[in-house]
Amino acid sequence: MMPVAIGAAAGPGDDCAVVDEPHSDPLTLLKTDAIVEGIHYLADTAPERIGWKAVMRVVSDFAAMGGAPDRFLVTLALPPDRQVAWVDGLYQGMARALEWCGGKLAGGETTAVPERSAAVISIAATGRVARQHLTLRSTAQPGDAIYVTGRLGGSFASGRHLDFHPRLSEAAWLVRHFKPSAMMDLSDGLAADLPKLARASAVGFTLDPETLPRNAGVETHAALNDGEDFELLFTHRGNPQPFEAAWRTAFPEVLLTRIGEMILPNELPITPGGWNHFQAGQ
């Protein structure tokens, strides 16, 4: 139902589509993403925070491919009674986010939705990634170590989902110095996202959920399932010690946690029931 990436280097399900013209370098990344009132934010959320979130969700996807954001197009589908001040606030939040990430606003459009319909904010953006830095989900192998940045869970309850800073500089450092064997961002929660990465790579995985880095007051189940962490999930091949030491020097304030290992797929089939094995402590 979701066709992806005709003439693209990336397989279905990667964070962005990749336009792979022969010999082009950097490659162009394309991403579209929508947030909906009542689903991704509440009607009384400050519009500046909504605008920030709308842009940063897309920036996180570019980061997860090893790239950087470029041009942004904004489509607002708004009910007829929406105040101009609300739209101004939204654009202020988007402008702050674009300034932070180096993106540029290239255009926008507003259309109406019928009364009592939810507002929809749709962002489309181009990004760039050097061909040698492009990092996919589908290239992990058995034996690779699995890492996450930061801490997981509680994003909605804490409001972090509205104010987060994508791991843009961390991802840029990774692809330059210790290019991950596979990478994605955590948007749906580790319990949903790690199986996606494993399936894309046709490998299995093993980890102990009790060792996951959790935000304060967050239970393991929430750390696995809350979603909207917008942390990096990636795999590393080779000796972990020099990599982890270099990370601590480069990002002393950003927690990096080795949470598990990729394994052969037949060691533990990735099926709808597969994750529950882990939750049961297997």
Added chain:
Amino acid sequence: MMPVAIGAAAGPGDDCAVVDEPHSDPLTLLKTDAIVEGIHYLADTAPERIGWKAVMRVVSDFAAMGGAPDRFLVTLALPPDRQVAWVDGLYQGMARALEWCGGKLAGGETTAVPERSAAVISIAATGRVARQHLTLRSTAQPGDAIYVTGRLGGSFASGRHLDFHPRLSEAAWLVRHFKPSAMMDLSDGLAADLPKLARASAVGFTLDPETLPRNAGVETHAALNDGEDFELLFTHRGNPQPFEAAWRTAFPEVLLTRIGEMILPNELPITPGGWNHFQAGQ
């Protein structure tokens, strides 16, 4: 409220944003456009026609800049009860449209809107235009003749707004052989769109609404105001006879009508009241 085109060759209000990297040729065009249930189509409209329209609106914008479509990203914001068969039909319509215009589907995403909210279909696309073919709204001059393709009015009543073919090949021929001094597509109706082109070019215009090419059964007022014609509105500088003769040879079945002339702005100020002067027969 609608910032457009940072680092772009096109001024605000052109049909697409233009990414004007130094020395790049062709230039990249960016466009985003959303259609909303209950606004741009009805809930019982066949999804294949909705998908066709969603893509073709964007194709018409690329044509109006002298360019061609390239990659498309689709964002669907759908109520939870939407049937898979409806989404399949939508994608079939989009696939047919992309085949017709030579565009490629590069990705897509579906998100939920709350129950009873209107569905929103947002299309983001990249296009290409040779630097020498880029045609803007802002470059008409007094003395240029004003043309429209096809016939105007009645698009909603006839269902044409769901099945139209954008003037892609006509626009491509124009920019190669008789490059218009300015061009846009007619989406909001001539009464709204011609003043936009005139304002962008800082010129006035004169025309006799009674001579407009109208669809069967359409009154002059409807031809001016219905909108969604998706015809080309452009200006031509120089001798009209060889141009019109060449058009008739190239497109014998596509009506081309000289509807008026660009004039000095102070001959007739373009103000909110300006159009009414014409309707009054001035």
